[in-house]
Amino acid sequence: MGVKEVSASYPEVPVAAGGAVPSGYKQTEVGLIPEDWAVSTVGAEFHVQLGKMLDSEKNIGVSKLFLGNRSVQWGHVDLSELAKIKLTPSDLRRYRLRAGDLLVCEGGEVGRSAIWTDPIPECYYQKALHRLRPRRGYDVNMMLSVLAIHASTGLLRNYVTQTSIAHLPKEKFETLPIPLPKRAEQEAIAEALSDADALIESLQHLIAKKRQIKQGAMQSLLTGQRRLSGFSDEWERKRLGALLEICHGRSQREVEVRDGRYPILASGGRIGWTNSFLCDRPSVLIGRKGTIDRPQYVDTPFWTVDTLFYSIIRAPNNAKFLFYRFCLIEWKRYNEASGVPSLNARTIEDVEIYSPGADEQPAIAEVLSVIDAEIDGLENRLSKTREIKQGMMQALLTGAIRLPVTGAA
Structure with a gap:
């Protein structure tokens, strides 16, 4: 297709x-639906089976690849972090996945679901996942979408047990109403x-x-x-400090306003607005503390806080070129703190690169x-x-x- x-x-x-x-519709546990639709439950339409409990001391048998909670994302299965679990002969029969199985997260982001399509020949799953198999033909692709809607509208929260993290117990999950x-x-x-x-x-x-x-x-x-x-001229090896000047941001406390014209930027992005600016020229920004490996490029007036450096580009150099060049540098190598990652202005300016002409x-x-x-x-x-x-x-x-x-x- x-x-x-x-x-x-x-x-x-x-x-x-x-x-x-309205005519032709009826009010139900899942909201307004057509009169010729029914309402059923997960348990009535699906066999629901929790996966194998992980216990390295008690698990015995042969080692097999298995899926955990993190492997199941919305609409797809991530196979990049598969581990192995020991399974007995009865476990092999009970927990083996087959094409068309709908896997649903029992904990964390409850309800997050994907359909198993046999991307590898043999795989099993652990207790943080429910496996759904239709009892009488309910379409698993439709069920995946029903769960996505229930999750986005908050209906699933009514069936969750909340401790340190959210859980969707099998007994409650089986009572979840679904359109039919x-x-x-x-x-x-x-x-x-x-x-x-x-x-x-x-x-x-x-x-x-x-x-x-x-x-x-x-x-x-x-x-x-x-x-x-x-272009054929030789490139010159230069300190970044010869191409730009690294400048410190300042506290936004006295300049922040609700409906300001200019963004207030931190290492993670915009955090507010102001009618004042520290720089009104194209500039390369980089974190002083926290996120130090995600350079930003700004070509409109802005304010930066103390955790984010900005730069004054020395003529005749090009700010956008220098931004892209900053993106190639492994800034974590220049981290100067054992705790929260930090950079020093002088350290940045001392980094050397080969630079073309203006x-x-x-x-x-x-x-x-x-x-x-x-x-x-x-x-x-x-x-x-x-x-x-x-x-x-x-x-x-x-x-x-x-x-x-x-x-x-």
């Missing part, structure tokens, strides 16, 4: 006068949502590819390994800026597609959108 664009327009259930239930359309409509809903999932996945892959291209371009262009057409710097920055703009456009599209899918789930799983179906239930 090809990737299809998804629409941002959805018909809503018409609201009857005085807030009455006819089988054919379940499949139609799941297929419609899978189109949005396919677009999201393709955008994620494209963004990852673009980032790899950008990283390769930075490595070659910012070190002189590859030269742009029309004409070549902006040319390199422009090439990298074009790639950044492409990535930003794809990320905006991805964010919008995710919003649209959320709206699709809400509309489809409540029957506000009825899809044409063929065949009997």
